[in-house]
């Protein structure tokens with residue numbers, strides 16, 4: 133079937149996706165369904181119990197496509213796609229794990245278990261980089277506008293309320309707090325008008341990023357309600373619409389045979405033809421994600437709309453901490469017409485202890501991967517930390533006047549003046565995030581710190597009054 137579908141998509145002028153790819157039913161499994169996932173039955177009971185414990189705290193969701201087409205079950209538990217989607221014991225600290233495991237073993241009542249789970253979640257830094265206090269825009273009266281983040285002058289992030297889930301969940305997700313059912317932890321807007329009013333009033337914004345969750349879980353008609361008004365002249369300043377998604381990995385049928393896939397392809401085409409730059413920001417962690425017929429057909433379907441696909445994703449232990457994996461992934465992306473865009477450093481939240489890679493090693497992996505690819509694949513920036521002051525790239529480790537240092541620079545900053553300014557931190561082989569670093573050369577503070585503190589105080593005061 134995929135062969136036939138690919139042929140049809142290649143011939144496509146505008147509607148060819150309709151009926152072109154056989155409709156594959158979307159079958160999803162969550163924590164309650166662990167026992168129903170057939171290949172898991174081959175694993176030991178102890179391992180299945182561990183999954184149950186970990187998935188009580190961290191979100192778990194997988195679908196039949198991932199189970200059947202992405203995971204190599206002969207290579208479990210090491211298989212990177214298994215690590216990407218299935219909970220592992222090491223994702224919780226020994227203390228947290230033991231607490232929850234004991235409660236489950238002792239048959240604790242629902243309320244006791246829920247209270248313990250909540251305590252563990254709160255200890256896992258559910259909102260890294262001050263997302264709640266620092267990034268939410270305020271209206272004229274100082275009320276927080278839920279569902280939006282406006283961290284950098286030209287870019288607004290929008291979290292459509294219908295898009296706050298994903299077709300499967302990544303075990304390392306830094307937005308995990310949105311999926312565990314705690315309303316306090318959710319960031320979402322329900323009204324397109326909130327977004328449109330804000331954008332009308334902020335003509336400095338050129339880029340709108342739809343994110344989630346995954347906006348591609350939304351029905352096309354909902355996505356259209358957000359996007360189509362942007363074609364009106366009062367939104368001419370919005371030049372670029374980015375849509376962050378992992379559907380190209382977790383559910384490529386969203387662009388092929390899903391019920392409103394044809395409308396989605398038409399919508400993207402209309403946006404492009406009306407002059408918007410539409411960028412599908414594909415979240416990729418491994419070349420295996422592009423190595424199925426459906427994944428490649430979905431990439432072709434999107435590209436045929438005129439939208440571009442840019443690839444980004446974090447560097448993660450157990451999944452892709454290997455330069456060969458990145459080199460192969462970037463080469464494959466270029467071959468498929470995708471632009472490699474970012475290698476991120478895993479954020480300080482959730483199961484970070486399991487996934488983190490020291491900054492020095494991250495830089496080595498980036499460098500060794502870059503050395504294996506041609507110029508067209510060297511568009512990927514990184515390794516980059518999305519920290520509260522801005523996106524900070526590790527440019528390398530070197531020695532200056534006898535002192536070993538990290539060379540860093542802002543790719544993006546709360547103050548645009550910080551961008552592209554190199555700065556230096558003392559070498560620290562264990563550092564995995566910006567806050568582990570101290571200024572080099574005996575300086576007391578990094579150049580941006582005083583200004584950042586002032587911005588932070590101002591935002592937090594505004595949000596609290």
Ligand code: SF4
Nearest residue numbers: 298301302305345378
């Ligand atoms: S696709 Fe993104 S938002 Fe969804 S689980 Fe993965 S990292 Fe989180």
